[in-house]
Amino acid sequence: MSAISRRIFVQKRNLISLPRDIREKLNISEGDVLDIRIDDNKIIIEPMKLVPSGQAYFWTDKAQNDMLEAKNDVESGNVREFSTIREFLDGIEQ
Numbered sequence: 001m002s003a004i005s006r007r008i009f010v011q012k013r014n015l016i017s018l019p020r021d022i023r024e025k026l027n028i029s030e031g032d033v034l035d036i037r038i039d040d041n042k043i044i045i046e047p048m049k050l051v052p053s054g055q056a057y058f059w060t061d062k063a064q065n066d067m068l069e070a071k072n073d074v075e076s077g078n079v080r081e082f083s084t085i086r087e088f089l090d091g092i093e094q
Contacts, residue, residue, distance in 0.1 A: 018045075 006019050018028060026047050028034070033048040057063055073079060082088035 004022055004025065006022065008016055008019065010016055023029070028047050033050060035046045035048050037044050037046075051059055080091060082091060
């Protein structure tokens with residue numbers, strides 16, 4: 001992603017406004033959640049997308065790594081085909 005730099009001013013009640021081009025580039029809308037942190041005397045603001053608890057496992061490092069491994073297996077042809085459900089079940093029980 002190309003860098004965008006803007007100067008903004010702290011307003012009354014210590015509010016800041018994100019410029020439109022930055023909001024649009026990052027798809028930030030009113031009501032979205034932003035993570036804010038300090039790193040080496042810099043303020044870092046990062047958009048957060050909330051994940052329903054039922055989908056949280058999918059976004060863990062383990063699940064993402066497993067998905068990437070499966071994708072690589074499929075792309076490299078490292079797959080097996082089964083003619084029946086029984087053949088499939090026997091194959092995964094080994």
